[in-house]
Amino acid sequence: MKKEQVVNCQFSVWYPIFKNHTIKSLILPLPPNVIDYLLDDGTLVVSGSENIHQSPTNNSDSGDDDVLWSDDESTATVTAPEFPEFNAKVLEAINALDGHVFPKLNWSSPRDANWIALNSSLQCCSLSEVFLLFKSSDFITRDLTQPFIHCNDDSPDPAIQYELVLRKWSELIPGGEFRCFVKENKLIAISQRDYTQYYSHISSQEDIICQAILKFFREHIQYKFLDEDFVLDVYQDSQGRVWLIDLNPFGKVTDSLLFTWEELTSGNSLTANQADNAQQERPEFRYTTSEVTVQPSPCLSYRIPRDFVDLSTGEDPYKLIDFLKLKKGQQEDEETEEEV
Ligand SMILES: Nc1ncnc2c1ncn2[C@@H]1O[C@H](COP(=O)(O)OP(=O)(O)O)[C@@H](O)[C@H]1O
Ligand SMILES: [Mg+2]
Structure with missing residues (x-):
């Protein structure tokens, strides 16, 4: 995969081309x-929150104010950097998108962090x-930090203008994704996106779904993108209409789901009945065929124990107090050790 392919798959590159066929975004x-x-690991405390105690002098856009833990034990005050101008722009955009948005950066959404x-x-407001x-x-x-991690060309990394993408919140049913x-501008393979689940409507409507996606691809996508190899995420809504959800590089950074990258890139046939598929110019369509094959969610490994979730969300304040006491005790122990 070339760095240029990754650059081309940035949201701000593909969105203007396919605006009429995807979810409204800013x-x-x-x-x-x-x-x-x-990127600063030290400040998990969330800025821009109304209920965080702020000192008046910290209200700048400079961004170099660090979190301060007050020495005064009775009133531990936490301050995080505030970005008033940027915050105002974001709120305006959220309002223009009806109040609820799905956030992304140039390529990715924080799908691995929804537990927090x-x-x-x-969904963000x-x-x-x-x-x-x-x-x-x-x-x-x-x-x-590593947008070009799987690229194999030696050219210097292209400069990236980072962007916050806010998409109008839409309740997507995972079975419709x-x-x-797409290889050399041909739709070669389609995979159910949420392959960990079995959806009976997919097996019963396999042909209809495949034809609808192929028609959408031919009418609105084929030959319109900057590359001839790419990966397209689509959604078929309850009326059968197909929408573009995302565009991704054709290569290892993109999850190959029910295929393998070796299969997709080798040029060999994807199935035994590839001859039939090729004759009808039909992509190979794969989906989870029975509940037996249902697998754990691929994002599970990003999750952390329940206790940590409670701590991070403040859902269980007593747990948080216990945790802080524990930390304080530990620190005191360390201090006495140092004195000795
Ligand atoms: N506008 C939206 N509103 C609600 N959910 C969305 C929206 N856009 C995407 N999603 C959900 O989030 C998932 C990931 O979105 P996507 O844009 O493909 O991000 P990524 O490239 O990080 O996978 C999609 O499969 C879909 O289920
Ligand atoms: Mg994507």
Whole structure:
């Protein structure tokens, strides 16, 4: 995979081309101090929150204010950097998208971090909710630090303008989501996206779904993108209409789901009946065929024990108090050891 392919799959590149066939979205450039804040491991405390005690002098966009733990034991005060100008732009965008948004960076959403959100969902209504998800997500960190990790060309990394993408929140039914692999501008393979579950309607409507996706691809996508190899995520709604959800590089950074990258890139036939498929110019369509094959959610490994979730969300304040006492005790022990 070439770096250029990754550059072309940025949201702000593909969205203007396919705007009429995807979910309404707004793109805001990420200020450098916000990027620094997102990459700073020390400040999990969420900025932009109304209920965090703020000292008046900290209300700047400079972004270099660190979290302060007050020495005064009775009133531990936490301050996180605030970004008032950026916050205002984000709120305006959220309002323009009817109040609820799905956040992304140039390529990825914080799908691996939904456990940390109070509602266990990626739905956001404020910048502080977006920050909490972004700061807890490995996928977001990868976008920021290693976007070209699987590229095999030696050219220097292209400069990236980081962007916050806010998409109008849409209740998507996972059984309606499919990933389409496009090679040399041909739709060669389609996989059920949520392959961990069995959806009976997919097996009963296999042909209809496949034809609808193929028609959508031919009419609205084929030859319109900058590359001839790419991966398309689509959604078929309850009326049967197909929408574009995301566009991804054709290569290892993108999960090949029910295929393997070796199969997709080798040029060999994808199934025994490939001859039939080729004759009818039909992509190979794979889906989970029975409940027996249902697998654990692929994001499970990103989750952490229940206790930590309670701590991070403040759902169980007593647990948090116990945890802080424990930490304090530990620190005191360390201090006495040092004195001795
Ligand atoms: N606008 C939206 N509203 C609600 N859920 C969404 C929206 N866009 C995407 N999703 C859900 O989030 C998942 C990941 O979205 P996607 O844009 O493909 O991000 P990524 O590239 O990180 O996988 C999708 O499979 C879909 O279930
Ligand atoms: Mg994607």
